[in-house]
Amino acid sequence: xxxxxxxxxxxxxxxxxxxxxxxxxxxxxxxxxxxxxxxxxxxxxxxxxxxxxxxxxxxxxxxxxxxxxxxxxxxxxxxxxxxxxxxxxxxxxxxxxxxxxxxxxxxxxxxxxxxxxxxxxxxxxxxxxxxxxxxxxxxxxxxxxxxxxxxxxxxxxxxxxxxxxxxxxxxxxxxxxxxxxxxxxxxxxxxxxxxxxxxxxxxxxxxxxxxxxxxxxxxxxxxxxxxxxxxxxxxxxxxxxxxxxxxxxxxxxxxxxxxxxxxxxxxxxxxxxxxxxxxxxxxxxxxxxxxxxxxxxxxxxxxxxxxxxxxxxxxxxxxxxxxxxxxx
Amino acid sequence: xxxxxxxxxxxxxxxxxxxxxxxxxxxxxxxxxxxxxxxxxxxxxxxxxxxxxxxxxxxxxxxxxxxxxxxxxxxxxxxxxxxxxxxxxxxxxxxxxxxxxxxxxxxxxxxxxxxxxxxxxxxxxxxxxxxxxxxxxxxxxxxxxxxxxxxxxxxxxxxxxxxxxxxxxxxxxxxxxxxxxxxxxxxxxxxxxxxxxxxxxxxxxxxxxxxxxxxxxxxxxxxxxxxxxxxxxxxxxxxxxxxxxxxxxxxxxxxxxxxxxxxxxxxxxxxxxxxxxxxxxxxxxxxxxxxxxxxxxxxxxxxxxxxxxxxxxxxxxxxxxxxxxxxx
Numbered sequence: 031x032x033x034x035x036x037x038x039x040x041x042x043x044x045x046x047x048x049x050x051x052x053x054x055x056x057x058x059x060x061x062x063x064x065x066x067x068x069x070x071x072x073x074x075x076x077x078x079x080x081x082x083x084x085x086x087x088x089x090x091x092x093x094x095x096x097x098x099x100x101x102x103x104x105x106x107x108x109x110x111x112x113x114x115x116x117x118x119x120x121x122x123x124x125x126x127x128x129x130x131x132x133x134x135x136x137x138x139x140x141x142x143x144x145x146x147x148x149x150x151x152x153x154x155x156x157x158x159x160x161x162x163x164x165x166x167x168x169x170x171x172x173x174x175x176x177x178x179x180x181x182x183x184x185x186x187x188x189x190x191x192x193x194x195x196x197x198x199x200x201x202x203x204x205x206x207x208x209x210x211x212x213x214x215x216x217x218x219x220x221x222x223x224x225x226x227x228x229x230x231x232x233x234x235x236x237x238x239x240x241x242x243x244x245x246x247x248x249x250x251x252x253x254x255x256x257x258x259x260x261x262x263x264x265x266x267x268x269x270x271x272x273x274x275x276x277x278x279x280x281x282x283x284x285x286x287x288x289x290x291x292x293x294x295x296x297x298x299x300x301x302x303x304x305x306x307x308x309x310x311x312x313x314x315x316x317x318x319x320x321x322x323x324x325x326x327x328x329x330x331x332x333x334x335x336x337x338x339x340x341x342x343x344x345x346x347x348x349x350x351x352x353x354x355x356x357x358x
Numbered sequence: 359x360x361x362x363x364x365x366x367x368x369x370x371x372x373x374x375x376x377x378x379x380x381x382x383x384x385x386x387x388x389x390x391x392x393x394x395x396x397x398x399x400x401x402x403x404x405x406x407x408x409x410x411x412x413x414x415x416x417x418x419x420x421x422x423x424x425x426x427x428x429x430x431x432x433x434x435x436x437x438x439x440x441x442x443x444x445x446x447x448x449x450x451x452x453x454x455x456x457x458x459x460x461x462x463x464x465x466x467x468x469x470x471x472x473x474x475x476x477x478x479x480x481x482x483x484x485x486x487x488x489x490x491x492x493x494x495x496x497x498x499x500x501x502x503x504x505x506x507x508x509x510x511x512x513x514x515x516x517x518x519x520x521x522x523x524x525x526x527x528x529x530x531x532x533x534x535x536x537x538x539x540x541x542x543x544x545x546x547x548x549x550x551x552x553x554x555x556x557x558x559x560x561x562x563x564x565x566x567x568x569x570x571x572x573x574x575x576x577x578x579x580x581x582x583x584x585x586x587x588x589x590x591x592x593x594x595x596x597x598x599x600x601x602x603x604x605x606x607x608x609x610x611x612x613x614x615x616x617x618x619x620x621x622x623x624x625x626x627x628x629x630x631x632x633x634x635x636x637x638x639x640x641x642x643x644x645x646x647x648x649x650x651x652x653x654x655x656x657x658x659x660x661x662x663x664x665x666x667x668x669x670x671x672x673x674x675x676x677x678x679x680x681x682x683x684x685x686x
Contacts, residue, residue: 033581035405048400048407062403072376074591075390077363077558079376106434106561106583113580117445133580140577230405231586233434249468252441252461253361255434257585258559263402 057306060344062228063267073258089268099213101244108222108235116141122159159191170301183215201226295356385634388672390556391595401586417596427541429572436550436563444469450487487519498629511543529554623684652683
């Protein structure tokens, strides 16, 4: 499977209806920020206004601690930004720390850049003009040190390159963010709204970087890249600091409870973030099939036959169902 | 003003709150397709699935009469496609029939193409590798003949170019669509969901063309370019043929009623489609200011001081308000 979060394949192979499945194949918070049910009709009907956009960006600047001297742009999902960056970046090879989310390499390749797979940023070869790191990384949760990011960004600056830091899972530990580097270095931060806030269908993501880079990205995205509902919901959710604080603590607890179930079933925890756990088991692929037959969908990888990734169940009943299915 | 549909400027200059304004600055249907209030939570929370996307594309194929041998891709608004096309097209100059929607020229220029402004497609110079026509055109409603489109597309095919036909306002007269040309010629049709269906905030648009072109566009857009709510609402609305038929008739009547008010106020109707009227008056700019002072916002143009564009008021009260403001 190329991505998590799409039961189309699971249903085609194992049957059932979307509602009967327990989908643990994503890193999306299953307890989303609560949307007020009555969005104003204007959110659907009108073109989003500049005032709406500014309200969203103000909330995002605060939530992501964007420093003075850096700018921010909103897109219809981080994926839209991942697609554009290789077309806007200077020509030249890109080094990508992996294994990781596969769409980075796909997008740079599609735009004609050579892609160099590396194990860690310190291994970035001199010929690479750009580098991409997911931080914390998906699926293993590895965190790249700020000093390493800084050192590489300084090197890439000298050759007109970019260091793309995909912080899709940084909300659970904001201290990880490299956003402070943006004003002085060609560091481009990607922030995903949908994962931590549990609203992936909304399609909302952000790029943060030096103003000259963000201006180019905004020009490429063009007017109205974000839907009216996403502008309103995004602004309200990003401004809800108490929810974010509570949710960080709750996700930690939910991840611990999930670890306990996995360890009891013979897995070793190999990494992850509070939004997903990477677990090792010699019979991982057999367990993937066993769970699928009980309509529980987790994530397998074509580059490892002993690893599975588990997202969080939305409640205790879901966790019990997973535990029972692993035992059964 | 660069675009209609954004009261931010109007409010900054003339005061008032968004709700107090009568916004006639767009070509968006003010009587939208009625959204069922209870979208399933999953539309917001989950990543859109391939099954959801296929359901939308099936509905769009029928609504837009996409012929066998042509393919279709969905994006988060036609604007997102306008932004991408110049990056995916072969190098070389583009001829754009104008005056028209300004974002076509902006996007091609931004991607490094020379832009040649032309009056009509027959005036397309031989050095142009690509051409863009909005059909019917915005703001004057001009329709380019199918034979002219075919002839130019055949010429552009020989040099590896594209003919982009932006059919943002073709829903009101489906017979105008050049979609039948797609399988054999490098004709790329853009369809906008938000205007006819009155849901511009949703952000949904389509590209229709030969499979090899659509495959490249879909690869550039990447996964999940359309939000979950837009997939569901778009599929339902595009499948609602009775609403579309009724709405085409109603828009014609509303446009006639608007014309009557404008003509009584001394305007000559210079063009338009049933979704907007282009009206000429020697004191157009003074009338624009007079209406703005009464918090009615219509569209003016920097290339003509005797033309205004009026969208449809949402009801008889709005039309009466416009009539009174023009008299007063």
